[in-house]
Amino acid sequence: MDAIKLDFNKLEGLVPAIVQDFKTGEVLMLAFMNVEAWEVTLSTGKATYYSRTRKKLWIKGETSGHCQIVKEIRIDCDNDTVLLKVEQVGGAACHTGHKSCFFQRVEGSSVRICGEPIFNPKEVYK
Secondary structure: OOOOOOOOOOOOOOEEEEEEEOOOOOEEEEEEEOHHHHHHHHHHOEOEEEEOOOOEEEEOOOOOOOOEEEEEEEEOOOOOOEEEEEEEOOOOOOOOOOOOOOOEEEEOOEEEEOOOOOOOHHHHOO
């Protein structure tokens, strides 16, 4: 087995992390990881990201309780993108309360909302 060698140089210390439901294969979200988020994810088994907005680590579900338990990790051929296959605890990955962050479908020149939120974000994020 080869050692893990992610390339954090291309995006100023970050790599994209695509997050997919382990059972269904549905894409839940896209986030970014820095070296520290990557190491925390590997050591704890809980998906941890780097918030570009807040400029700090972000453990998914820390506030909402909707954490992501990592079941499998894949790395792309360039070693600069991570695919996390996760168990989405609580059923919602999106801060809007939807199962997936990709709940908006483009239809022609319009956007259609797919599905209903699983939780009310105003109640969860106070």
